[in-house]
Amino acid sequence: MEKQVKRIGVLTSGGDAPGMNAALRAVTRTAVNQGIGCVGIRRGWNGLINSDFIPMGSSSVSHIINKGGTLLYTARSMDFMEPAGRAKALDTCRLLGLDGIVAIGGDGTFRGALALSRQAAETGMSLRVVGIPATIDNDIGCSHYTIGFDSACNTCIECIDKLRDTMQSHERCSVVEVMGRHAGYLALYVGIAVGATAVLIPEREVDFERDIVEKIRRARLANTTHYMVVVAEGAGSAIDIGRRIHEELGIDPRVTVLGHIQRGGSPTARDRETASRMGYRAVMALLEGKDNCIIATQNGKIVDIEMEEALQMKKPFQMERYQILESLTNSKGPDI
Numbered sequence: 001m002e003k004q005v006k007r008i009g010v011l012t013s014g015g016d017a018p019g020m021n022a023a024l025r026a027v028t029r030t031a032v033n034q035g036i037g038c039v040g041i042r043r044g045w046n047g048l049i050n051s052d053f054i055p056m057g058s059s060s061v062s063h064i065i066n067k068g069g070t071l072l073y074t075a076r077s078m079d080f081m082e083p084a085g086r087a088k089a090l091d092t093c094r095l096l097g098l099d100g101i102v103a104i105g106g107d108g109t110f111r112g113a114l115a116l117s118r119q120a121a122e123t124g125m126s127l128r129v130v131g132i133p134a135t136i137d138n139d140i141g142c143s144h145y146t147i148g149f150d151s152a153c154n155t156c157i158e159c160i161d162k163l164r165d166t167m168q169s170h171e172r173c174s175v176v177e178v179m180g181r182h183a184g185y186l187a188l189y190v191g192i193a194v195g196a197t198a199v200l201i202p203e204r205e206v207d208f209e210r211d212i213v214e215k216i217r218r219a220r221l222a223n224t225t226h227y228m229v230v231v232a233e234g235a236g237s238a239i240d241i242g243r244r245i246h247e248e249l250g251i252d253p254r255v256t257v258l259g260h261i262q263r264g265g266s267p268t269a270r271d272r273e274t275a276s277r278m279g280y281r282a283v284m285a286l287l288e289g290k291d292n293c294i295i296a297t298q299n300g301k302i303v304d305i306e307m308e309e310a311l312q313m314k315k316p317f318q319m320e321r322y323q324i325l326e327s328l329t330n331s332k333g334p335d336i
Contacts, residue, residue, distance in 0.1 A: 005099045005128075005286050007037035010056065012070040013044035013077075013105040013112070016263050017134040017148025019271035020070040020104055025061040026279025027102050027132075032058050034287060039096055043073045044105075045080035045112055048089035053096065065272055068151075068264050074105075080112055086119050093120070093127055100128040100286045102279075106135040106146075107311070110294055114307050117292050130282045131294040131307065134275070136262055139183035142310035143296035147278065149185070150270040152262045156190045159258055164194070164228060171225040173216065173245060173253040177238035178230060179262050184317070186262075187232035192325050197227040199325055200241070202234035203317045212241070213248055215329065229253075277302045 010027045012020050024040070031038040038056040041047040054060070054072075064071055079085035093101075103113040113129035120127040133140040136152035156178050167174045180186045184201025191199035198215045200206050216227045229245075231238045242253040267275070278295045285293055285304045292307040305313075 004289055005036055007039065007097050008100045008102060008283070008286060009039045009041045009048070009053070009093070009096065009098045010072070010102045011041035011044055011047060011104065012072050012074045012134070013103060013109040014074060015106070015135060016068075016070050016074050017136050017146070018068045018151035018263070018265055018267035019147035019275040020074075020134050021061075021064040021067050022267060022272045022275035023104050023132050023134060023147060023279040024071055025065050026276040027283055028056045028061045029058055030280045030283040031056075034283065036283070036287075039098065040072050041101075043075040044109075045077040045089060045116075046075050047072075048092045049077065049079055049085055051092050051095070053092075065276075066266050068266055070104075076108075077112075083119065086116050089116060090120055090123065090125065090127070094125070098127065100130065102130050102132060102282045102286075104132045104134050104147075106133065106137075107140060110307060110311060114292055114311070128286055128290070129292050129307070130285055130290070130304075131310075132275075132278045132282055133294065133296065136186060137180055137183045138185040139315065140294075140296070141313035141315045142294055142305050144299070144315075145274060145297040147271055147275045148263070148267070151265060151267045152179070152186060153189050153193065154268055155262050155265050156186065156258060157193050159256075159261065160190065160194045160228065160230075163256060164226065167228075167254060168226040173227040173229065173242075173251050175229045175231060175238045175242045175245065175253050175255045177233055177255070177257040179258075180232035181234040184232045184235065187230050187235070188321050188325065191230040192321065192328070194228060194230070195328070196230045196325070197224075197329055198229045199322070200229070200231045200235035201322070202232055203319070204235075204322065206235055208244060208248075212245065216245070216249060216251075219329070
């Protein structure tokens, strides 16, 4: 195989996700194994603008596969959104002699990578970019799965199971808000796994009477005394939902916003293994001369998709999972 790449940069950008470190490890060690130099860009795209980097080798990524967060830190960069900011980033790429960049993150990370590559081409510079999807929201259109989703789901499930123990003791209603500003994958997956009474997601317009009041009422008629409502942050405020439940049903709900705890913790086996496969494939795509692309999972396989095409792809929401949730709750109630 003809090697056209001598040195690459790797970075993490946007919100962190469990498994990012496993992806960093895979990218670094695959590069070393292929005789490619590897440079870690710290604090996302800001690191390219500010020349904030560290050399990466096999030993620098030892014992990180089990750690949450990201060794290279992460940040969002407003400066990088402007041509002047990207010009500074390209200066750093020239200084370091980078032939390609592996960017680990979400949709915004990939759009920034594509903009950087295009601006480089305008100056006569060749800079290939490869994206690895890592976000707990699982909302990257081209990929059936994103690094961090399984770990976040398990964190939510563990927290809700513990919350259920104490709420059942007091016969109370729980309203739990999970992340998912534009996508309800996390809320729905977790809702099914914890046996929630109701789940609110951005993909389905909320009818308070239908989706909450009637479900709690039916559950009570079926002799249930504890009710679990899971809310994706994009579907409404858990605090507001709790207030309305109190006003309309006269019960006293307890509201819990899980917040950034969902992004932390040791990644699950699925996230470690998927991140490792994606990181390996990202480096091999660069070696094979692939132009800008995103590494994705489709039907259980790791594939690379041209970045511009990938960014235009939409992921159809699996509403059949909502139907499964409906059939497994007491939403139909007893025959009375």
